[in-house]
Amino acid sequence: MKQGTDIACFPIHLGLGATAGSEPKLTGGMDWYDGYVERHAADGAEGRLVGMYTFTEPWTMWEIHPLGSEVVLCIEGAMTLHQQAVDGSVQSVRLNAGQYAINAPGVWHTADVDGKATALFITAGKGTQHRPR
Numbered sequence: 001m002k003q004g005t006d007i008a009c010f011p012i013h014l015g016l017g018a019t020a021g022s023e024p025k026l027t028g029g030m031d032w033y034d035g036y037v038e039r040h041a042a043d044g045a046e047g048r049l050v051g052m053y054t055f056t057e058p059w060t061m062w063e064i065h066p067l068g069s070e071v072v073l074c075i076e077g078a079m080t081l082h083q084q085a086v087d088g089s090v091q092s093v094r095l096n097a098g099q100y101a102i103n104a105p106g107v108w109h110t111a112d113v114d115g116k117a118t119a120l121f122i123t124a125g126k127g128t129q130h131r132p133r
Contacts, residue, residue, distance in 0.1 A: 007120075011036075011051035014122075015043045026051070037126055049125045055079070058112040061130045066106050068124025073100040077117030084108040095119075 011023045013036070023039075026032060040047045045067035052075065062084070072081055074095035081093045081101050093101040103109045105124070110133055 007050070007052045008054070011049055013040055013043075014048040014050060015040060016046055023049075033125065033128070037128075041126075043126075045124060045126055047124070047126065049123045050121070051123070052118060052120045054116065054118040055111070055113045056116050058133075059110045060133055062108045062110045062133055063128060063130050064106065064108045065103065065124045065128050067127045068105055070103040070109075070124060071100055071120075071122040072103065072111075073120040073122075074098070075118040075120055078114045079117040079119060080112045080114075082110050082112070 005022055009025055011026055013021050013023055015021065023036065024032075036049060048068075054076075072095065074097055076097050078094070078096045081095060081103075082090055083093065083101075083103060084090045085107060095101060108131070
């Protein structure tokens, strides 16, 4: 019997025409994400990266997805998502397992975790930017 694919190692790309495909093994480095954007440039802002990550420490960066929304679904544990609006105000959203929040386009965001948390992300990756926290 064939085994399923581990989303934590091999994220999914949702593309134009309601397509879905497995991505190369995630390295965690920015070069992997740069390659993802290059591989799917033809999908423009409509392409979505679906990945699952486990965190044991607060994020060290803020990130922004200027061309589309991002869904953050907490799968296990708990996390606090911090969203910074264009006017500089920050809203914090507590996520427990089974709860989600949406990062609107152009909203900087980062997160803190309580011990250990796993989240599923559906991200409009094109144009993503990072800055130190």
